[in-house]
């Protein structure tokens with residue numbers, strides 16, 4: 394037998410990543426034993442493994458977001474509820490004077506409450522998304538210049554007269570915008586980083602998300618591009634944006650995935666997909682320092698270097714899985730991630746409804762903008778709620794689907810229906826959606 398060899402970093406790192414993903418709570422010494430068991434032909438010191446864990450952001454010290462001011466410490470595979478926190482920079486009065494954000498409970502995290510009487514049918518606020526990963530049919534229109542790359546307005550029957558093309562039109566980007574305003578907003582939100590003309594490797598990242606129909610990857614890339622771009626405008630704006638990103642309710646992707654019924658036999662595939670997505674994500678947005686031409690390309694877009702802690706939060710493998718989990722938990726069914734809307738907890742008898750822009754009004758309201766409307770009169774002090782699942786589903790089906798959000802609903806309707814529905818109730822109404830649901834649960838909307 395030949396003597397063990399010291400593997401190069403590019404061989405070692407993917408193996409360590411996969412190992413860490415399968416053993417999220419093991420210390421370096423035990424991981425090293427497993428590593429050498431898997432690869433008896435290698436010699437890797439514990440010191441070197443620790444260094445890889447550190448540079449790849451796979452150490453155990455990065456705890457989840459803080460709840461109620463208390464750190465929950467290292468990721469715990471049994472963590473049941475998402476963590477969330479209030480965003481001190483979010484000016485709710487700019488949306489509505491009738492609503493306040495409060496910490497509801499350890500289990501529910503933050504939430505919104507009414508601070509004035511609200512009438513049935515009242516429009517409370519309209520909101521544009523933090524990021525918006527359009528549904529695939531609209532996404533395809535965006536990619537061919539037939540819908541606005543920023544606000545997702547489809548250009549039917551013809552491209553509007555005020556529409557403008559991306560400046561990298563002749564370099565491989567087909568993005569079109571309804572107007573200069575949408576172009577400016579898209580630039581502020583980091584289009585250049587996901588522009589096929591200005592940052593060509595973003596094409597592989599976006600094409601991968603499209604092929605896998607994995608909207609969370611698309612939305613996460615947009616969120617990170619947005620944060621990176623805000624950094625360019627100044628450290629305080631960058632910090633504020635990063636902080637806003639950190640306040641969305643969070644359940645790490647790997648922790649969340651373990652609640653899937655098929656986890657036991659599907660975990661290899663999940664992990665392989667996470668790794669593939671991560672490689673595309675890093676290649677496009679955070680290439681290694683040693684890749685000089687990639688560095689030059691990114692520097693042309695983002696001149697201000699990101700501080701180490703920000704790089705760690707956004708680009709370590711742990712940060713990536715956390716981001717994916719965060720997006721999956723908060724993305725609405727139309728692909729929008731909203732700062733204020735995302736505060737709301739679930740109820741099976743919600744007092745607010747989310748309305749999309751009315752058909753035919755797309756010129757007036759961007760199609761990614763939502764409106765929050767009261768389903769009934771609401772008293773001051775009442776918590777505002779929306780439904781996370783199809784409210785026509787019977788009790789057991791809702792309960793099962795809500796696990797995806799770490800929600801164990803005890804609303805009055807659940808309490809009542811729990812006793813009414815027969816134990817073996819099979820829901821016949823939505824079997825056709827099982828595959829879709831399974832995918833959504835795996836990947837996030």
Ligand SMILES: [Zn+2]
Nearest residue numbers: 541544571575
């Ligand atoms: Zn637009």
Ligand SMILES: [Zn+2]
Nearest residue numbers: 559566568588
């Ligand atoms: Zn472009």
Ligand SMILES: [Zn+2]
Nearest residue numbers: 741802804807
């Ligand atoms: Zn309920």
